Amino acid sequence: MKPTESELEILQVLWEKGPSTVRQVNEQLNQAKEVGYTTTLKLMQIMHEKAILSRTEEGRYHVYEALLSEEETQKHLIDRFVDTAFRGSAMKLVMQALGNSKATPQELDELKRLIDQLK
Amino acid sequence: MKPTESELEILQVLWEKGPSTVRQVNEQLNQAKEVGYTTTLKLMQIMHEKAILSRTEEGRYHVYEALLSEEETQKHLIDRFVDTAFRGSAMKLVMQALGNSKATPQELDELKRLIDQLK
DNA sequence: AAAGGTATACGAATCATTTCGTAGATGTCA
DNA sequence: TGACATCTACGAAATGATTCGTATACCTTT
Numbered sequence: 145m146k147p148t149e150s151e152l153e154i155l156q157v158l159w160e161k162g163p164s165t166v167r168q169v170n171e172q173l174n175q176a177k178e179v180g181y182t183t184t185l186k187l188m189q190i191m192h193e194k195a196i197l198s199r200t201e202e203g204r205y206h207v208y209e210a211l212l213s214e215e216e217t218q219k220h221l222i223d224r225f226v227d228t229a230f231r232g233s234a235m236k237l238v239m240q241a242l243g244n245s246k247a248t249p250q251e252l253d254e255l256k257r258l259i260d261q262l263k
Numbered sequence: 264m265k266p267t268e269s270e271l272e273i274l275q276v277l278w279e280k281g282p283s284t285v286r287q288v289n290e291q292l293n294q295a296k297e298v299g300y301t302t303t304l305k306l307m308q309i310m311h312e313k314a315i316l317s318r319t320e321e322g323r324y325h326v327y328e329a330l331l332s333e334e335e336t337q338k339h340l341i342d343r344f345v346d347t348a349f350r351g352s353a354m355k356l357v358m359q360a361l362g363n364s365k366a367t368p369q370e371l372d373e374l375k376r377l378i379d380q381l382k
Numbered sequence: 383a384a385a386g387g388t389a390t391a392c393g394a395a396t397c398a399t400t401t402c403g404t405a406g407a408t409g410t411c412a
Numbered sequence: 413t414g415a416c417a418t419c420t421a422c423g424a425a426a427t428g429a430t431t432c433g434t435a436t437a438c439c440t441t442t
Contacts, residue, residue: 182403237341323439
């Protein structure tokens with residue numbers, strides 16, 4: 145339930161691309177940095193054991209799929225992050241993140257709408 | 264420049280309490296969970312080596328102080344977090360964090376003001 | 383001065399994560 | 413069929429973070 149950083153990278157790929165083989169994931173990862181094939185394989189096997197990924201055997205290949213939803217996972221991660229880095233204050237996180245970001249006026253409007261909904 | 268989780272816990276204490284001895288920090292940490300004195304000591308020594316903390320020797324004691332500012336550090340952490348967990352989209356992080364949080368109406372107003380400033 | 387308490391220094395055990403080499407199975411193609 | 417490519421399984425090295433035991437020095441109190 146607490147993916148490590150490398151696991152997260154793999155999840156990203158699967159969330160973006162949908163169910164994939166090790167090779168597909170590995171190739172995607174390699175666009176950012178060099179990672180050996182067996183490294184990715186091993187990681188995905190471990191994630192399968194931990195029930196983070198499901199696996200379907202199609203002939204000789206294994207096709208993996210994320211069992212955690214992106215949203216749920218992000219929710220968890222934010223909780224932990226707020227605790228460890230912001231002493232529990234989500235608002236501080238939000239304001240800092242917003243300050244750093246180069247949000248477009250549209251995005252800012254969208255955010256305002258979200259705020260109004262929350263009130 | 265990339266504090267680990269334990270290091271962050273120590274930084275939190277120093278940011279909150281200001282310059283402190285190992286014992287003071289350790290006692291603070293122990294309110295949340297049990298940590299041995301020498302564990303905290305070692306960690307703070309390492310942080311000193313890494314130039315995360317400064318150290319002043321006052322008689323027999325060493326007084327440590329954070330060399331990283333809370334804001335700067337949080338900024339870095341957010342950047343990394345946005346990358347690893349939100350594929351680079353700070354807006355997604357902000358909206359998720361806001362959705363999860365139980366912000367008070369006052370806080371939401373404050374946030375709106377911040378947004379207007381950014382526009 | 384001796385005993386007890388408390389400091390720092392430091393090496394090393396432990397634990398988690400990441401990386402990769404090698405082996406064995408299976409498919410493909412000349 | 414035989415050579416070659418590609419797949420999974422698996423053990424274990426490498427790395428990084430955390431934790432702690434022990435040594436040594438110094439103060440304080442009796």
